Amino acid sequence: MxxxxxxxxxxxxxxxxxxxxxxxxxxxxxxxxxxxxxxxxxxxxxxxxxxxxxxxxxxxxxxxxxxxxxxxxxxxxxxxxxRLVTGDWEVDMRLRQVQVLGQGVMDAVVLKFFETARGKGKASKEWEERQERKIQGGFRAFEELVKNRPQGGEYLFGDELTIADIAVGCAVGFVKFNGALGEGWEERFPSTARWFAGLDERESFRSxxxxxxxxxxxxxx
Missing domain, CATH: 3.40.30.10 (Glutaredoxin)
Incomplete structure (x- = not known):
């Protein structure tokens, strides 16, 4: 097909x-x-x-x-x-929750970008700040996920790539691409930055x- x-x-x-x-x-x-x-x-x-x-x-x-x-x-x-999931219903619910978190960060980046694009005097500072809080909150959650991954392994859950790794990797990559967190985000979220740097060299991510x-x-x- x-x-x-x-x-x-x-x-x-x-x-x-x-x-x-x-x-x-x-x-x-x-x-x-x-x-x-x-x-x-x-x-x-x-x-x-x-x-x-x-x-x-x-x-x-x-x-x-x-x-x-x-x-x-x-x-x-x-x-x-x-498989991209574990087959354990409870764990897979957590994977999907992380996927929601990753896509929520992506949403906030997009909303902030379009609000900023309205230009000076038209964009809502409060709306931009709200999206900024979402992005920051998402990255704080990413940092905890990365720090608490099993035995400090390569993946967020278990010993194989899952939809959670893909979602967080894409969210972090989008923020890096867009510049939504500005300079120095790697110093603020060091565990996430190191984990992402390794994941982003995987062929499916690099390409x-x-x-x-x-x-x-x-x-x-």
């Missing part, structure tokens, strides 16, 4: 799914686009919410929302390692690092 993932090059949400697909060696075609470009985007054709990522199949309706796509990859390809696209104002929907 041929799969196509519609992605945007800077998107940490699509990166979650790209990494899962690569780790499980699932063949797929990557279609990168700028979802706001009215003359080029195919996103609205597959997702009425006009959001990425979208996983497209040749013989069934598409799946949209990165969490749901991740759930599909984990469940559909459960027999292909790494999916975010890249900014060129938004053309005259093409924005």
């Amino acid at each position: 041929s799969l196509t993932l519609i992605s945007a090059t800077p998107s940490p949400y699509a990166r979650l799914n790209r990494i899962a697909l690569l780790e499980k060696h699932i063949p797929f075609t990557l279609h990168s686009e700028i979802p706001w470009h009215k003359s080029e985007t195919q996103t609205p054709k597959y997702n009425p919410l006009e959001k990425l990522p979208v996983l497209i199949f040749p013989d069934r309706d598409p799946i949209y929302d990165s969490s749901l796509i991740q759930e599909y990859i984990v469940g559909k390809y459960a027999d292909q390692g790494p 999916t690092r975010p890249v900014m696209f060129d938004i053309k104002p005259d093409q924005v929907i």
Whole structure:
């Protein structure tokens, strides 16, 4: 079955799914686009919410929302390692909670970016500060997770990569890419920085690092 993932090059949400697909060696075609470009985007054709990522199949309706796509990859390809979950219901609930935390940090980075982009005199300082608190809170939680990982091992849960590692790695990578925490975040969250540096050299992470696209104002929907 041929799969196509519609992605945007800077998107940490699509990166979650790209990494899962690569780790499980699932063949797929990557279609990168700028979802706001009215003359080029195919996103609205597959997702009425006009959001990425979208996983497209040749013989069934598409799946949209990165969490749901991740759930599909984990469940559909459960027999292909790494499993990305543990199989223990209680532990897997914790994995999914960490995934929610990681995506919440991504959401806050995006919200802060667009608020700041409104420009001086238009952006809400209170709104920006609220998103900043979310990002800081998320990173404090990441720091505790990394410090308390089993036997100081490579992964957050157990001895194999899981959806939790992917989510936190993508969130930290997005903050590093976006600069949402400014300079010196590595000194403030040293355990997270060291853990991330190792994870980010993994082939699936290295090959999916975010890249900014060129938004053309005259093409924005």
